[in-house]
Amino acid sequence: xxxxxxxxxxxxxxxxxVFASADLLVLFTRSTWxxxxxxxxxxxxxxxxxxxxLIAGASAFLTRVxxxxxxxxxxRGRGLGPSIRTIASAWVRMVVLALIGHAAVMLIALLVSAxxxxxxxxxxxxxxxxxxxISMACAIGVALAAIFPHVWSSGLAILTTxxxxxxxxxxxxxxxxxxxxxxxxxxxxxxxxxxxxxxxAAAAVVTATFLTVAVLAVRRQSFxxxxxxxxxxxFCLVLVGTVAGGHTSGATFEPSQQVDFVCEGSAPRxxxxxxxxxxxxxxxxxxxxxxxxLRDAGVDMETLTLREGWGEGQAHPDGExxxxxxxxxxIGVTESDYAHALLQPASCADYFVEEPTPQLERLFTAAxxxxxWLDAKRAGTEPSLTDDRxxxxxxALRACSVDEELVDDVDPQ
Amino acid sequence: MSTRxxxxxxxxRDRGALRVGAVRLALCSGIAYAPFLVGLPSHHQxxxxxxxxxxxxxxxxxxxxxxxxxxxxxxxxxxxxxxxAVTSLVDLVCLAGLLLTIDGRPExxxxxxxALLAATVGMLVACVAQDFAWLGAAGVGFICLLSFDQAVTLxxxxxAATIAYGVTLVVYSIRGPSTG
Numbered sequence: 041x042x043x044x045x046x047x048x049x050x051x052x053x054x055x056x057x058v059f060a061s062a063d064l065l066v067l068f069t070r071s072t073w074x075x076x077x078x079x080x081x082x083x084x085x086x087x088x089x090x091x092x093x094l095i096a097g098a099s100a101f102l103t104r105v106x107x108x109x110x111x112x113x114x115x116r117g118r119g120l121g122p123s124i125r126t127i128a129s130a131w132v133r134m135v136v137l138a139l140i141g142h143a144a145v146m147l148i149a150l151l152v153s154a155x156x157x158x159x160x161x162x163x164x165x166x167x168x169x170x171x172x173x174i175s176m177a178c179a180i181g182v183a184l185a186a187i188f189p190h191v192w193s194s195g196l197a198i199l200t201t202x203x204x205x206x207x208x209x210x211x212x213x214x215x216x217x218x219x220x221x222x223x224x225x226x227x228x229x230x231x232x233x234x235x236x237x238x239x240x241a242a243a244a245v246v247t248a249t250f251l252t253v254a255v256l257a258v259r260r261q262s263f264x265x266x267x268x269x270x271x272x273x274x275f276c277l278v279l280v281g282t283v284a285g286g287h288t289s290g291a292t293f294e295p296s297q298q299v300d301f302v303c304e305g306s307a308p309r310x311x312x313x314x315x316x317x318x319x320x321x322x323x324x325x326x327x328x329x330x331x332x333x334l335r336d337a338g339v340d341m342e343t344l345t346l347r348e349g350w351g352e353g354q355a356h357p358d359g360e361x362x363x364x365x366x367x368x369x370x371i372g373v374t375e376s377d378y379a380h381a382l383l384q385p386a387s388c389a390d391y392f393v394e395e396p397t398p399q400l401e402r403l404f405t406a407a408x409x410x411x412x413w414l415d416a417k418r419a420g421t422e423p424s425l426t427d428d429r430x431x432x433x434x435x436a437l438r439a440c441s442v443d444e445e446l447v448d449d450v451d452p453q
Numbered sequence: 454m455s456t457r458x459x460x461x462x463x464x465x466r467d468r469g470a471l472r473v474g475a476v477r478l479a480l481c482s483g484i485a486y487a488p489f490l491v492g493l494p495s496h497h498q499x500x501x502x503x504x505x506x507x508x509x510x511x512x513x514x515x516x517x518x519x520x521x522x523x524x525x526x527x528x529x530x531x532x533x534x535x536x537x538a539v540t541s542l543v544d545l546v547c548l549a550g551l552l553l554t555i556d557g558r559p560e561x562x563x564x565x566x567x568a569l570l571a572a573t574v575g576m577l578v579a580c581v582a583q584d585f586a587w588l589g590a591a592g593v594g595f596i597c598l599l600s601f602d603q604a605v606t607l608x609x610x611x612x613a614a615t616i617a618y619g620v621t622l623v624v625y626s627i628r629g630p631s632t633g
Contacts, residue, residue, distance in 0.1 A: 051584075058588050062595045069599055090598060093505075094591055097512070101587070194587050195509075195516045202505050 047133050051105070055098035060141035062094055063087040067149055072366025075156040075318035078226055079365075081166035084149040085220020088142065088170060092177040092205055092217065096197035099134040099181025104189040106130050112258055120259070127182060127254045131247075134178035135171075142170055156369065160315035165231035172216040172243035177201055179250035186254035187266040204274060213281030214242050214288055222292070225365035227313040227350035229293040238288055242281065249273050299350055307331065307341035308382070310361060312348045316368045323368060323378075327361070330379040333417040337427035339434045344385055359385035359438070379414040383407040388440035402442040406433045409447065506564050508594025511571025515586035518579050518629070525626045537626075544622075566614035567597030573618045576625045583630055 066087030067073075073083035107130060115122040150162065180201050184193040205217040216239040253273050257266035303311040305324035308331060312320050327346065335341055346361040348368065362381040367373045384391070384407070390400040413430050416423035425433070429446075436442040525540060527533050571594040578589030 054585060054588065058592050062592070065596065065599055090595070093508070094595065097587070097591060101584075191584060191587065192516050195512045198512050198591065199509060202509070 047137065049102075052102055052137055055102060056137055056141050059091060059094050059098060059138065060144055062091045063142060063145040064148065066090060067145060070366070071369070071371045072223075072364075073149065073153065074371060075153055075158055075369035076160055076316055076365075077150065077153055077158045077162045078160035078315045079222075080149050080153045080158075081146060081163060081170075082220050082222055082226065084142075084146045085166050085170050087145070088173045088220060089205060089209075089218045092173050093198040093202040095134075095138045095174060095177040096181040096184075096201035097194040099138075099178045100185040100193040100197035101181075101191065102137075103130045103134065103182045103185035104191070104193055106133065107186060107189060107258070109189075112261075116259060116261070120255075123255050123258050127186065127251055127258060130185075131175075131178055131182045131251055131254075134181060135175055138174045138178060139171070142174060146170070157318050159318040163231060165236055166220060168236060168240065169216065169219040172219055172239060173205075175247045176215075176217070176243055176250070179247040179254075180204070183250040183254040183257065183270055186257040187263065187270060200274070204278070207278055208281060211278065211282045212285045212290060213278055214238060214285040214290065215246055215277065215281040216240075216243050225316075225348075225350060226293065227315055227348065227365060228296055228299040230296040232291055232294045235288075235290065235292055242284070246277055246281075249277060301347065303345070307335065308344035308346050308359070308385075310346055311358065312361075312368060313350060316348060316365055319368065319370045322370050323363070326370070326373075326375070326378045327381055330375060330414070331382055333379075333414055334382065334430070334434055337431045337434075339431050344438070346382070346385070358387065360387055375418060376415060379418065380411050382414075383410055383437070385434065385438040386440050390440065399440075399442065402444065402447055403437060403440070405447045406437050406442045409433060410437070504564065504598045505594070507567035507571040507597040508591055510568035511575050511590030511594045512587045514572040515575030515579060515590040518576065518586060518625070519583065522626060522629055540626075562611045564597075566611045567594070569611075569614040569618040571597065573614070573621045576621045576629065579625070580629060 063084075064087075067084055070083065073080045107126070111126060115126045146167075181193075181197045184197045184200065187193070188196065207213075208215045208217040219239070250270075250273060253266065253269050256269055260266060300314045301311040302314055302317045302320060303309050304320050305328055307328060310320065310324035310327055312323065331341055345358040347358040348363070348365070349360045362384050363373070363377065367377060388399075388403060390397050390403060393400070409425060410430060410433055413423045413425045423430075432446060433442070436446055525533070525536055527536065571590045574593045575586045575590030579586035
């Protein structure tokens with residue numbers, strides 16, 4: 041076992057840089073994670089789904105050099121133990137390399153969030169999740185390099201991994217190929233421990249299976265047999281994973297017991313979850329500025345509280361701030377977005393019913409008319425509503441009761 | 454004796470090159486066509502399967518470059534002409550087939566342009582470091598993968614990508630390195 045000696049060769053570093061760059065590229069395809077420490081590691085893991093083929097390709101590329109004909113001949117002559125140790129060593133090297141790359145990306149993401157004035161606590165679960173696809177992709181690369189010690193194994197590893205990951209995702213198999221990048225708000229949610237443990241076990245099984253194929257390839261040196269064993273392993277893993285996925289709940293998150301809010305400002309008062317409160321002052325000030333036309337029209341905003349939406353179908357006595365969680369850091373949010381965030385001043389029961397009611401339709405129509413009125417006011421153009429009608433509509437939205445005649449005789453622009 | 458040995462080596466090398474060339478062609482055309490046949494772009498979950506085409510096409514093309522060059526550089530001039538003609542014909546047929554499947558749809562054009570771009574970069578990297586050609590192609594393919602549905606990729610000019618790929622391929626076939 042040669043351990044981690046010579047891990048940072050020129051080839052390794054080039055592969056590391058390419059993988060980390062790819063991972064980083066995915067990270068910055070969005071800005072919704074910036075400022076939220078609870079969400080940042082989750083989004084940082086998003087890149088692993090698409091970068092896994094690169095990890096596998098690089099693993100095969102580097103392992104084919106590591107598993108030199110001399111080393112393979114020596115270990116084969118010494119029995120099963122040295123073969124297992126050689127393959128394990130090759131795999132550990134690749135996992136360490138990939139983890140360094142991903143850890144660097146994770147660190148950059150956390151630093152960017154922290155620099156932005158982050159809120160919330162860093163969860164530990166995403167760090168465990170990150171290890172799963174990395175270990176599986178590395179095992180695929182090592183197995184293919186052991187079967188086919190040629191540069192072609194890199195291409196084969198890319199093909200296999202992306203094909204396997206795709207099948208796993210569309211068949212909802214219990215294999216952790218896609219472990220990050222949730223696009224929903226994580227406020228009021230926590231990582232589900234049982235799912236994490238199940239997926240950890242699944243990743244261990246997948247990794248062990250491919251490493252076993254690699255050991256057999258090194259021992260037998262028969263290309264057709266080894267390739268057949270690899271194909272059978274892929275098929276069986278997808279099959280078992282799909283069956284297991286049908287019998288287990290794949291939910292990554294579960295509701296947490298308590299959601300804490302912090303509030304700021306008045307007319308209206310803005311409340312955000314603690315995890316998303318990094319830019320509370322700026323958001324509150326922007327919403328208050330956007331509410332000026334409503335105040336000028338005579339709407340009483342003093343007693344209005346707008347609360348960040350969280351969970352599913354969570355009714356509460358306050359109005360809901362109509363901003364996505366990713367907009368709460370203020371990045372790329374327009375004045376129009378802040379104005380439209382005012383348009384659900386009460387959490388009416390109609391918003392939470394399964395079948396749409398006529399009242400719900402009128403609530404939405406009223407909100408739409410007010411959105412156009414606010415836009416026109418901001419742009420300095422002629423609005424389709426009078427100020428009095430706008431006030432009546434907003435009061436009706438707040439009372440959860442919009443009369444038909446209030447919305448029927450207005451032509452939306 | 455040495456002539457016979459050279460001939461044998463050349464024969465073995467040619468067989469290997471032919472095999473690899475055939476596999477490359479089958480994989481590239483199979484990968485290029487399959488998603489169009491199953492429907493594109495896929496709406497399912499994360500990333501459409503077709504969006505991986507540039508990466509896969511570029512990587513396979515880059516990996517097969519050594520064999521590609523060996524195949525196109527036999528010592529016999531007549532054989533060189535025959536192989537050059539066959540390869541050009543097959544490439545043109547494949548390209549024509551792909552252009553037909555695009556059917557004027559911008560997302561398909563973006564995918565094909567991305568694939569040609571990745572393969573072109575693979576060849577350029579191969580001029581400097583042949584072993585890393587696949588990584589260069591994979592990098593470009595990865596950027597394309599993330600950029601689909603965005604204006605920058607949808608506006609990738611297919612004609613420019615085709616010309617760049619064709620010119621690079623011809624130049625590489627004649628002047629490119631044949632060993633690592």
